[in-house]
Amino acid sequence: MIKAAFFDIDGTILSHSQRKVPDSTLKAITMMQEKGIKVYIATGRHVLEINDLDFRGIEFDGYVALNGSLLLDHNRNVEMYIPFEPNDKEILVRLFHEADYAVMLVSMNEFFMNTVTPQTLKACKALNLEIPEEKPWNGEEIISAVAYFSEEEEKEFQAHLTDHVVMVRWNPYGVDVAPVCQEQRELGLEGKPYGLYLMGKKHGFSQDEMIAFGDSQNDESMLRYAKIGVAMGNATEGAKAAADYVTDDIDEHGIWNAAIHFGLIDGEKL
Numbered sequence: 001m002i003k004a005a006f007f008d009i010d011g012t013i014l015s016h017s018q019r020k021v022p023d024s025t026l027k028a029i030t031m032m033q034e035k036g037i038k039v040y041i042a043t044g045r046h047v048l049e050i051n052d053l054d055f056r057g058i059e060f061d062g063y064v065a066l067n068g069s070l071l072l073d074h075n076r077n078v079e080m081y082i083p084f085e086p087n088d089k090e091i092l093v094r095l096f097h098e099a100d101y102a103v104m105l106v107s108m109n110e111f112f113m114n115t116v117t118p119q120t121l122k123a124c125k126a127l128n129l130e131i132p133e134e135k136p137w138n139g140e141e142i143i144s145a146v147a148y149f150s151e152e153e154e155k156e157f158q159a160h161l162t163d164h165v166v167m168v169r170w171n172p173y174g175v176d177v178a179p180v181c182q183e184q185r186e187l188g189l190e191g192k193p194y195g196l197y198l199m200g201k202k203h204g205f206s207q208d209e210m211i212a213f214g215d216s217q218n219d220e221s222m223l224r225y226a227k228i229g230v231a232m233g234n235a236t237e238g239a240k241a242a243a244d245y246v247t248d249d250i251d252e253h254g255i256w257n258a259a260i261h262f263g264l265i266d267g268e269k270l
Contacts, residue, residue: 002264003205005032006042006064006196006222007255010170011215012232014053015250016128021056024256024270029058031265040064040199042192044168044176044218046106046144047072061203064195066106066144067168067218069178071195078108080198081143084179088165092145092177096137101157102148104132107140119148123174145177166190168218176218191218193225211262213255215239230258 007013013029015022029039041050042064050063050072062079063072069082084092096103102117113132124131147157150173157175158167167175168191184194192212200206212219212226215235220242223229231243232254240246247258253270260269 001209002037002211002228002262003209004038004040004061004200004203004211005029005264006040006192006199006210006212006226008214008216008219008222009041009043009045009050009053010127011234011250012213012219013055013250013255017251019128020054021058022251022253022255024253025250026056026058028256028259028265031267032259033059035265037264038062038203038205042195042212042214042219042222043067044170046070046111047076047078048109048111051076062199064192064199067176067178068184068190068192068195069144071198079202081108082179082181082184084142085162085164088162088179089142091160091162092142093137095147095157095160101153104146104148105137105142106144106146108143110138110140111135112137117148119150119173123148123171126171126173143179146174147177148174170216170218189225190221192222196222196225211264213258214243215250228262230262 013021013025038061040062041060044067061074071080073079096114099114102120103114105112112135164180166180167177169175208227210226211228212222213230214223215232217238219239223242229243231240231246233249248254257269259265
Protein backbone atom coordinates (compact mmCIF):
# COMPACT_ATOMS: atom_id res chain seq x y z
CA MET A 1 0.00 0.00 0.00
CA ILE A 2 1.40 3.38 -1.01
CA LYS A 3 1.38 5.95 1.78
CA ALA A 4 3.63 8.65 0.32
CA ALA A 5 4.26 10.11 -3.14
CA PHE A 6 7.35 12.15 -4.02
CA PHE A 7 7.39 14.49 -7.01
CA ASP A 8 10.24 16.17 -8.81
CA ILE A 9 9.29 19.66 -10.00
CA ASP A 10 10.71 20.58 -13.41
CA GLY A 11 9.34 18.39 -16.18
CA THR A 12 7.39 16.26 -13.71
CA ILE A 13 4.72 18.42 -12.13
CA LEU A 14 5.75 21.77 -13.58
CA SER A 15 5.30 21.92 -17.35
CA HIS A 16 7.67 24.32 -19.05
CA SER A 17 5.53 24.48 -22.16
CA GLN A 18 2.40 25.35 -20.16
CA ARG A 19 4.40 27.24 -17.52
CA LYS A 20 2.20 25.77 -14.78
CA VAL A 21 1.13 22.57 -13.06
CA PRO A 22 -1.13 20.85 -15.64
CA ASP A 23 -4.81 20.58 -14.69
CA SER A 24 -4.80 16.78 -14.63
CA THR A 25 -1.69 16.75 -12.42
CA LEU A 26 -3.33 19.15 -9.99
CA LYS A 27 -6.44 16.99 -9.86
CA ALA A 28 -4.47 13.75 -9.41
CA ILE A 29 -2.41 15.10 -6.51
CA THR A 30 -5.49 16.54 -4.83
CA MET A 31 -7.27 13.18 -5.11
CA MET A 32 -4.24 11.36 -3.68
CA GLN A 33 -4.33 13.63 -0.65
CA GLU A 34 -8.06 13.04 -0.24
CA LYS A 35 -7.31 9.30 -0.08
CA GLY A 36 -4.79 9.89 2.70
CA ILE A 37 -1.59 9.65 0.65
CA LYS A 38 1.02 12.14 1.80
CA VAL A 39 2.58 14.15 -1.02
CA TYR A 40 6.06 15.62 -1.04
CA ILE A 41 8.29 17.62 -3.34
CA ALA A 42 11.73 16.10 -4.09
CA THR A 43 13.81 18.58 -6.05
CA GLY A 44 17.24 19.94 -6.69
CA ARG A 45 15.84 23.43 -6.23
CA HIS A 46 16.45 25.71 -3.23
CA VAL A 47 13.68 26.88 -0.89
CA LEU A 48 14.00 30.39 -2.35
CA GLU A 49 13.21 29.01 -5.80
CA ILE A 50 10.38 26.86 -4.44
CA ASN A 51 8.83 29.95 -2.84
CA ASP A 52 8.71 31.63 -6.26
CA LEU A 53 6.72 28.81 -7.87
CA ASP A 54 2.94 28.60 -8.18
CA PHE A 55 1.75 25.12 -7.20
CA ARG A 56 -1.86 26.17 -7.77
CA GLY A 57 -2.94 25.66 -4.18
CA ILE A 58 -1.35 22.25 -3.57
CA GLU A 59 -0.26 22.03 0.07
CA PHE A 60 2.59 19.55 0.23
CA ASP A 61 3.36 17.61 3.39
CA GLY A 62 7.05 18.45 3.14
CA TYR A 63 9.90 19.23 0.79
CA VAL A 64 13.12 17.42 -0.02
CA ALA A 65 15.22 20.22 -1.53
CA LEU A 66 18.77 20.53 -2.87
CA ASN A 67 18.74 16.85 -3.86
CA GLY A 68 18.26 15.57 -0.33
CA SER A 69 20.59 17.90 1.57
CA LEU A 70 17.84 20.28 2.75
CA LEU A 71 14.52 19.22 4.30
CA LEU A 72 11.56 21.53 4.85
CA ASP A 73 8.30 20.93 6.70
CA HIS A 74 4.86 21.59 5.24
CA ASN A 75 5.24 25.32 6.05
CA ARG A 76 8.67 25.36 4.32
CA ASN A 77 10.53 25.81 7.57
CA VAL A 78 14.01 24.27 7.61
CA GLU A 79 14.08 20.95 9.46
CA MET A 80 17.56 19.74 8.47
CA TYR A 81 20.44 20.54 6.20
CA ILE A 82 23.78 18.87 5.60
CA PRO A 83 26.75 21.24 5.94
CA PHE A 84 29.88 21.03 3.84
CA GLU A 85 33.00 19.98 5.69
CA PRO A 86 35.49 22.89 6.07
CA ASN A 87 37.93 21.51 3.50
CA ASP A 88 35.18 21.06 0.91
CA LYS A 89 33.93 24.58 1.52
CA GLU A 90 37.45 25.92 0.95
CA ILE A 91 37.70 24.03 -2.34
CA LEU A 92 34.39 25.39 -3.62
CA VAL A 93 35.28 28.94 -2.61
CA ARG A 94 38.62 28.60 -4.41
CA LEU A 95 36.93 27.31 -7.58
CA PHE A 96 34.45 30.17 -7.31
CA HIS A 97 37.21 32.78 -7.11
CA GLU A 98 39.39 31.20 -9.81
CA ALA A 99 36.37 31.35 -12.17
CA ASP A 100 37.67 28.67 -14.52
CA TYR A 101 34.14 27.29 -14.28
CA ALA A 102 30.82 29.03 -13.82
CA VAL A 103 30.03 28.30 -10.17
CA MET A 104 27.11 29.40 -8.03
CA LEU A 105 27.53 29.22 -4.26
CA VAL A 106 24.26 28.81 -2.38
CA SER A 107 23.55 29.88 1.20
CA MET A 108 20.25 29.61 3.03
CA ASN A 109 19.35 33.14 1.94
CA GLU A 110 21.37 34.03 -1.18
CA PHE A 111 22.80 32.89 -4.52
CA PHE A 112 26.33 34.01 -5.41
CA MET A 113 27.54 33.75 -9.01
CA ASN A 114 31.13 34.14 -10.17
CA THR A 115 30.58 34.32 -13.95
CA VAL A 116 27.93 33.62 -16.56
CA THR A 117 29.01 31.38 -19.45
CA PRO A 118 27.28 30.02 -22.59
CA GLN A 119 26.68 26.79 -20.63
CA THR A 120 24.91 28.82 -17.92
CA LEU A 121 22.65 30.40 -20.52
CA LYS A 122 21.82 27.04 -22.13
CA ALA A 123 21.02 25.38 -18.80
CA CYS A 124 18.75 28.23 -17.71
CA LYS A 125 16.97 28.44 -21.06
CA ALA A 126 16.12 24.73 -20.98
CA LEU A 127 14.16 25.13 -17.72
CA ASN A 128 12.91 28.69 -18.22
CA LEU A 129 15.10 29.83 -15.32
CA GLU A 130 16.22 33.39 -14.83
CA ILE A 131 19.84 33.96 -15.78
CA PRO A 132 21.74 34.47 -12.52
CA GLU A 133 23.43 37.79 -11.96
CA GLU A 134 27.11 37.85 -11.13
CA LYS A 135 27.46 38.43 -7.39
CA PRO A 136 30.50 37.97 -5.12
CA TRP A 137 30.30 35.59 -2.18
CA ASN A 138 29.80 37.49 1.09
CA GLY A 139 31.05 34.80 3.45
CA GLU A 140 27.67 33.28 4.34
CA GLU A 141 27.53 29.57 5.19
CA ILE A 142 27.39 27.53 1.98
CA ILE A 143 24.81 24.75 1.90
CA SER A 144 25.00 23.86 -1.79
CA ALA A 145 26.56 24.83 -5.10
CA VAL A 146 25.74 24.70 -8.79
CA ALA A 147 28.28 24.42 -11.59
CA TYR A 148 27.70 24.89 -15.30
CA PHE A 149 29.71 22.84 -17.78
CA SER A 150 29.26 20.05 -20.29
CA GLU A 151 29.43 16.36 -19.46
CA GLU A 152 32.89 16.22 -21.06
CA GLU A 153 34.22 18.64 -18.42
CA GLU A 154 32.61 16.82 -15.50
CA LYS A 155 35.53 14.54 -14.65
CA GLU A 156 37.89 17.49 -14.69
CA PHE A 157 35.75 19.36 -12.19
CA GLN A 158 35.15 16.24 -10.08
CA ALA A 159 38.91 15.82 -9.66
CA HIS A 160 38.97 18.97 -7.52
CA LEU A 161 36.43 17.57 -5.02
CA THR A 162 36.68 15.09 -2.14
CA ASP A 163 34.55 12.00 -1.60
CA HIS A 164 32.45 14.00 0.88
CA VAL A 165 30.90 15.83 -2.05
CA VAL A 166 28.60 14.50 -4.76
CA MET A 167 27.67 15.98 -8.12
CA VAL A 168 24.22 15.35 -9.59
CA ARG A 169 23.53 16.41 -13.17
CA TRP A 170 20.13 17.98 -13.86
CA ASN A 171 20.83 19.27 -17.35
CA PRO A 172 23.42 18.64 -20.11
CA TYR A 173 25.07 21.87 -18.93
CA GLY A 174 24.31 22.02 -15.20
CA VAL A 175 25.14 20.02 -12.07
CA ASP A 176 24.25 20.37 -8.41
CA VAL A 177 27.14 20.02 -5.97
CA ALA A 178 26.09 18.74 -2.55
CA PRO A 179 27.70 17.56 0.69
CA VAL A 180 27.44 13.94 1.80
CA CYS A 181 27.16 13.18 5.51
CA GLN A 182 28.38 10.12 7.41
CA GLU A 183 24.90 8.58 7.71
CA GLN A 184 24.38 8.87 3.96
CA ARG A 185 27.62 7.05 3.30
CA GLU A 186 26.74 4.31 5.81
CA LEU A 187 23.28 3.86 4.30
CA GLY A 188 24.48 4.24 0.72
CA LEU A 189 21.86 6.91 0.11
CA GLU A 190 23.28 9.85 -1.80
CA GLY A 191 21.01 12.47 -3.32
CA LYS A 192 17.23 12.48 -3.11
CA PRO A 193 16.86 8.97 -1.58
CA TYR A 194 18.33 10.23 1.69
CA GLY A 195 15.58 12.84 1.88
CA LEU A 196 12.95 10.19 1.16
CA TYR A 197 14.44 8.02 3.89
CA LEU A 198 14.34 10.85 6.43
CA MET A 199 10.77 11.82 5.54
CA GLY A 200 9.68 8.22 5.96
CA LYS A 201 11.47 7.96 9.28
CA LYS A 202 9.78 11.13 10.53
CA HIS A 203 6.27 10.51 9.21
CA GLY A 204 5.99 6.76 9.70
CA PHE A 205 6.19 5.12 6.29
CA SER A 206 8.74 2.78 4.80
CA GLN A 207 10.60 2.55 1.51
CA ASP A 208 8.08 -0.10 0.42
CA GLU A 209 5.25 2.41 0.88
CA MET A 210 6.70 5.11 -1.40
CA ILE A 211 6.11 6.04 -5.02
CA ALA A 212 8.35 8.58 -6.77
CA PHE A 213 7.90 10.53 -10.01
CA GLY A 214 10.75 12.09 -11.98
CA ASP A 215 12.19 12.89 -15.37
CA SER A 216 15.88 13.69 -15.12
CA GLN A 217 19.30 12.33 -14.21
CA ASN A 218 19.06 13.66 -10.65
CA ASP A 219 15.87 11.61 -10.23
CA GLU A 220 17.39 8.25 -11.16
CA SER A 221 18.46 7.21 -7.66
CA MET A 222 15.08 8.26 -6.25
CA LEU A 223 13.23 6.23 -8.87
CA ARG A 224 15.30 3.19 -7.96
CA TYR A 225 14.90 3.74 -4.21
CA ALA A 226 11.11 4.06 -3.98
CA LYS A 227 8.98 0.92 -4.10
CA ILE A 228 7.56 2.26 -7.35
CA GLY A 229 9.56 4.61 -9.55
CA VAL A 230 7.66 6.38 -12.32
CA ALA A 231 9.48 8.16 -15.15
CA MET A 232 7.62 10.71 -17.22
CA GLY A 233 7.23 10.15 -20.96
CA ASN A 234 9.45 13.21 -21.46
CA ALA A 235 12.15 11.79 -19.15
CA THR A 236 15.76 11.13 -20.06
CA GLU A 237 16.66 7.62 -21.14
CA GLY A 238 18.56 7.15 -17.89
CA ALA A 239 15.52 8.06 -15.80
CA LYS A 240 13.34 5.71 -17.82
CA ALA A 241 15.81 2.88 -17.34
CA ALA A 242 15.86 3.51 -13.57
CA ALA A 243 12.07 3.48 -13.27
CA ASP A 244 9.62 0.62 -12.78
CA TYR A 245 7.11 2.27 -15.07
CA VAL A 246 7.19 4.91 -17.81
CA THR A 247 4.05 7.01 -18.00
CA ASP A 248 2.96 9.60 -20.55
CA ASP A 249 4.49 13.01 -21.17
CA ILE A 250 3.81 15.68 -18.53
CA ASP A 251 1.63 17.51 -21.06
CA GLU A 252 -0.25 14.31 -21.91
CA HIS A 253 -1.57 13.62 -18.40
CA GLY A 254 1.43 11.58 -17.28
CA ILE A 255 0.88 11.97 -13.54
CA TRP A 256 -2.85 11.34 -13.78
CA ASN A 257 -2.46 8.24 -15.93
CA ALA A 258 0.24 6.76 -13.69
CA ALA A 259 -1.90 7.37 -10.60
CA ILE A 260 -4.78 5.54 -12.27
CA HIS A 261 -2.46 2.71 -13.38
CA PHE A 262 -1.29 2.06 -9.82
CA GLY A 263 -4.70 2.49 -8.23
CA LEU A 264 -3.73 5.61 -6.27
CA ILE A 265 -6.90 7.37 -7.43
CA ASP A 266 -10.15 6.34 -9.06
CA GLY A 267 -11.03 7.24 -12.62
CA GLU A 268 -10.13 6.61 -16.23
CA LYS A 269 -6.92 7.30 -18.09
CA LEU A 270 -6.97 10.41 -20.26
